[in-house]
Amino acid sequence: MRALITGVAGFIGSHLADRLLADGHEVVGVDAFTATYDTAQKRRNIEKALASARFRLVEEDLRTAALEPLLDGAEVVFHQAATAGVRASWGAEFEGYTANNVNVTQRLLEASKGRALERFVYASSSSIYGQSETLPTPEETIPRPISPYGVTKLAGEHLARLYAVQHGVPAVSLRYFTVIGPRQRPDMAFHKFARAMLEGRRFTVYGDGEQTRDFTYVADAVEANVRAAERGEPGGVYNIGGGARVSVNHAIALLEEILGVAALVERAPVQHGDPHDTGADVSRAREHLGYEPRTPIREALAEEARWLKAFLGRS
Numbered sequence: 245m246r247a248l249i250t251g252v253a254g255f256i257g258s259h260l261a262d263r264l265l266a267d268g269h270e271v272v273g274v275d276a277f278t279a280t281y282d283t284a285q286k287r288r289n290i291e292k293a294l295a296s297a298r299f300r301l302v303e304e305d306l307r308t309a310a311l312e313p314l315l316d317g318a319e320v321v322f323h324q325a326a327t328a329g330v331r332a333s334w335g336a337e338f339e340g341y342t343a344n345n346v347n348v349t350q351r352l353l354e355a356s357k358g359r360a361l362e363r364f365v366y367a368s369s370s371s372i373y374g375q376s377e378t379l380p381t382p383e384e385t386i387p388r389p390i391s392p393y394g395v396t397k398l399a400g401e402h403l404a405r406l407y408a409v410q411h412g413v414p415a416v417s418l419r420y421f422t423v424i425g426p427r428q429r430p431d432m433a434f435h436k437f438a439r440a441m442l443e444g445r446r447f448t449v450y451g452d453g454e455q456t457r458d459f460t461y462v463a464d465a466v467e468a469n470v471r472a473a474e475r476g477e478p479g480g481v482y483n484i485g486g487g488a489r490v491s492v493n494h495a496i497a498l499l500e501e502i503l504g505v506a507a508l509v510e511r512a513p514v515q516h517g518d519p520h521d522t523g524a525d526v527s528r529a530r531e532h533l534g535y536e537p538r539t540p541i542r543e544a545l546a547e548e549a550r551w552l553k554a555f556l557g558r559s
């Protein structure tokens with residue numbers, strides 16, 4: 245198939261590109277290389293993809309780019325591009341979140357009307373749930389986001405369903421739960437934690453560390469995208485989690501074992517928009533997509549640590 249991946253140089257997008265190319269597909273990847281973090285890391289993320297004759301990189305800003313040439317010939321769209329991060333979404337930064345997470349999603353869906361797409365796979369987030377009272381959380385739970393970021397991802401979901409129902413765009417939404425692994429963004433917790441530990445620096449944990457997350461390995465998230473493209477129900481939403489909920493303190497202890505160094509932790513107050521617990525009920529994804537998370541958290545953190553050491557030029 246021929247796939248379009250937005251945000252192709254990002255954490256999940258670059259892994260997805262590698263997977264599709266390894267499976268023999270053609271990929272057009274679009275990325276604006278915004279300065280949300282070091283663009284050199286983003287370009288390094290797609291080095292393997294760039295070496296393939298079946299990969300074409302388009303450097304465009306989806307807020308203004310002509311979308312028709314990008315979509316021409318595409319059979320599947322994987323919409324990974326977004327402005328991410330809960331804490332940064334408050335205040336004046338919200339305008340960027342609405343532009344990149346809501347307006348761009350609407351532009352892509354509008355441009356997809358009437359095309360012979362097999363699927364339009366939208367990357368959503370567990371942030372749409374906020375602090376759920378039910379753990380693990382099923383998709384039927386009423387979304388109550390507690391961050392502006394979560395609001396924008398939920399708006400994207402609503403748009404995906406709207407275009408599926410009203411215009412026949414075969415849009416499927418995947419709610420990612422805390423994806424970890426190689427190429428993780430430098431603003432994400434375990435990239436920051438592991439790097440600080442390797443460099444002998446202190447790092448900040450917000451709250452007492454007993455908050456829990458459903459950590460999902462990036463290869464499992466990629467597998468979910470591939471399966472959603474093949475058999476996801478248009479208009480449907482699916483939780484994509486790692487299958488086990490552990491505390492932040494436990495995950496840090498695992499990093500200490502993996503890296504062989506002690507964590508120098510500083511505590512700070514809980515930040516606005518951070519839920520205390522997240523946990524995915526993946527029953528629907530298991531039934532509809534055949535999705536099954538396969539990578540336990542210790543292995544996922546070990547792979548991230550191995551990548552980070554190489555990225556930093558350490559043995």
